[in-house]
Amino acid sequence: MRKLFKGSSGVVKISKGFGQKGYSLPPKPWLVVAWKEVLEAFRDRRTMLNVVLLPMILMPLVISLPTLMLSPKTIPPKIMVVVEDPRGMDLAKEIEALENSSEALVSIVTDGGNYTGLVLSGDVDLIVDIPEGFYENLSSGKTGRLIYYYDPYGARSSVAMGVVQRVVSEYSEEVLRRRLEAINLSEEYIKPIVSVAVQVTSTGEGATTGEVVTAMVLPMMVGLIAITGAGTFAIDMIAGERERKTLEALFTNPVSRGQLLLGKFGALTLLSLISGLATLFSALIGVGFAITSMSESLAAGSVPQLMEPSRLLYLTLGILITVALGGLTGNAVMITAASFAKTFKEAQQYVGFLTLILVVPMVAIPYAPQSFHPVLRVLPISSLAMFARDMIVNPGDLGAIATSLIASILYLIVFLWLSAKMFGRESVIFC
Amino acid sequence: MVAVEAISLTKAFGDLLAVRKLSFRVEEGTIFGLLGPNGAGKTTTLRMIYGVLKPTYGTAKVMGVDVRENPIEAKRKMGVLPEDTGVYPRLTAEENLVYFGKLRGMDEERLRKRIKELLDILNLTEKRFVVADKLSRGQKQKLAFARAILDEPPVLLLDEPTLGVDVMSAREIRKMIEEYAISGKTVILSTHNMWEVERLCDRIAIISEGTLRYEGSKEDLRRIAGKREFEDIFVRLVRGEVIEKAV
Known part of the structure; x- marks a missing residue:
């Protein structure tokens, strides 16, 4: 120097x-x-x-x-989907589709083994368990419960949760839409109040x-x-x-x-x-x-x-x-x-x-x-x-x-x- | 003609009276030695003359210009080598001189010529592009000396110019001081070196505890004191032993 x-x-x-x-x-x-x-x-x-x-x-x-570190595209998180309910494979496939956009590396298994060991060792950032009876609950109008196993201190686990929840949320909305259709109800019926925000600025123009x-x-x-x-x-x-x-x-x-x-x-x-x-x-x-x-x-x-x-x-x-x-x-x-x-x-x-x-x-x-x-x-x-x-x-x-x-x-x-x-x-x- | 005149120069730092009503005159073309032990007030006196300290009382005139009333004009008449060389460590030897030359209003042609001349005389030419940080103590002192006489001011104020400098460099500096005075310029030299005073100075002032103990020619001082050894006279004056006779 x-x-x-x-x-x-x-x-x-x-x-x-x-x-x-x-x-x-x-x-x-x-x-x-x-x-x-x-x-x-x-x-x-x-x-x-x-x-x-x-x-x-x-x-x-x-x-x-x-x-960069929190972007799933920089280092895609490793997600394991454990399908205990064979009819839950639809959702597993939706999660697997994240690989197409390089947002995650997804593996689908029927038996996850030692969940704690896998997450803590870093071999897997997130385990999504689709338990038995999941599809049964969905089709009968009840709530289907998914179980996430993740490391609360691991940034990659949080990233994985984010991308999976986005997919699950879209899947859940689709199920809801079908349910409402089946009983002839509109989405407005279950959303009685919608907030509309009006921006007040000195220029009179809105802003993103x-x-x-x-x-x-x-x-x-x-x-x-x-x-x-x-x-x-x-x-x-x-x-x-x-x-x-x-x-x-x-x-x-x-x-x-x-x-x-x-x-x-x-x-x-x-x-x-x-x-x-x-x-x-x-x-x-x-x-x-x-x-x-x-x-x-x-x-x-x-x-x-x-x-x-x-x-x-x-x-x-x-x-x-x-x-x-x-x-x-x-x-x-x-x-x-x-x-x-x-x-x-x-x-x-x-x-x-x-x-x-x-x-x-x-x-x-x-x-x-x-x-x-x-x-x-x-x-x-x-x-x-x-x-x-x-x-x-x-x-x-x-x-x-x-x-x-x-x-x-x-x-x-x-x-x-x-x-x-x-x-x-x-x-x-x-x- | 009087080149420098100190008129009742006084400086107090809080309760400490560093210099008390100091008055002396330095004739043009002479070398004036300012002598005194450490803490006597020599540096403070010089600093008041070259305008970095404001006198508490009194003033000084340089070539007839009052340093309090017209400090900028007075500084134009003086070249100064302070106690610390004050060379810029990250600038080269040449850049140090360019900086001060330009601040003193020298034009490019004159400055180039003068810098070349001074670097040659002081054997610093090969150090022209070397940063001052890499120069020896003696080389720094010579550079600071060159800086002080860059625009050939009529009065030169030197505070311990050979202190801590090797024999060869000290010799070169002393030679330059002598030549500067021969060319009709005035030099005020603050020093501890008795031999230097005896050899270089025409007149001397001895200061102790901020007070002038003696001002006159060295021959007069020797005669009045009746001693041959200069150092003995100095010691006795500083102790106040021969004040009545001498002043």
Whole structure:
């Protein structure tokens, strides 16, 4: 890994060209500082590993692995159908048909043997026992009882239960339909009440479950990434510089602290954007895997509706503004914390704590009661999350959008002022 | 002409008075030695002059520019080698110089020429593309020295420039200091090294417990104290034994 960045002699192998670019930079101190910060970040193996490479590998795994593992198509569960009632073979054949769609590996036997041993050893994920008298009960209008033997701690057992119950449910509905036909009754007779849900939205348009989930989760996810990506870089740029004792020499230059901070801020924004995009990209890969592995009925209609032009504009604007404001606010908070801390370790603790504080409102907003919304629109950070939500869910409510946007901008100004104040202190160099 | 003037410089850290009403003048084109034991206030004094510490009271002027009133302009007149070299470990030797050169407003042509010249003089040319982390202590110190004189500022402030440096590197740095002063520039040198002071400095100030014990030429100091050994004079002044005679 070390050789990727520099040889054993310390001669740089990569980013050498970017280093040479320094000569031709325009005489803008903030730009020079930003150049140096980006150059240093690319040379720091730990930072790049933690902030870019790790999320790119981990995020798709974290998102897609559970879905992949729980998808019957990834690893079909092993199901054994024990047919003790020969006339129950119809249902057994229906379950066996799962093999055609590669959702299960099914074996049909007449004697299952040691059920417990088979399930616990993992030879079989689920045993479906069709006991004697099962068909008799069905044909005489009684309830036919199936017995499932499964491992409650085994994920594959749960997957097997899911696919079998789907088949059994369809079979049961068919039996019910025949029974009703035989006595001339309609399905409506046994369903006296049917619920009809009418969606009430500010746009007056309906939304699919997938649309609502995506609209709620996507801006929050983007906001979270924008806010939390900066921590590692901020620590290195402020507390790291102090620990490496380079800040004092830096401050001897004829450049104001404001210009130096602006340069660091610019680099931080660029780096957190790279980190955020890497995380977002890998998250989308993960979601893509997850959707592919879901059954078709679940995946259908989750995302495409958001691509309607009227909603797309608000979604795009919502995401862009949330990323910009969230990123800048997060950077200002992180710089403040890193400037306040006396050591690198202390900075890590502050940043970790603050990240949690920043994350909680973002995560909590989708679950907050409607009556809390006016307050949440004017509280720090939650105002940003509410803005993202309003842009997607309430695009017609301009008052709400303006309130949360203005509050977010005001908080950004406060955090920027605070970061400049902290960075301007003598103790930023000497603790 | 006076290059640097400290006017009642005072610095308190809470209840601790680190520097007390320190005043001295450094003439242009001279090497001025700032002497004192550990914790005497030498570094704090320098830091107030080069603008990273704000004086509690008093001020300093560099080439006539007040460091409190116009810190940016004052910093333009100074090159600084702080107590810690402050070189960036992940940047190459060349990139370290480019960074500071650009921050000091040097244009590309001049910067390229000057970096090549300094790396040659300080025998660092072959380390040009090597990250500073891989340089020896002496090489880092030479790099930091090169950084301080990059844009040839009229005043150079050096805090222990040869401390912990190997003999060869220390010799090169001392030679550069002498040459810098010969070219008409002013150098303020904080050091523990008596031999260095005796050899390099035109005038000296001795500080102890944040207070100025002596300011003048080394010859005057020797004559007043009546001793030949420089180290003895220093020890006696720091102890306060010859304060009345000397100041």
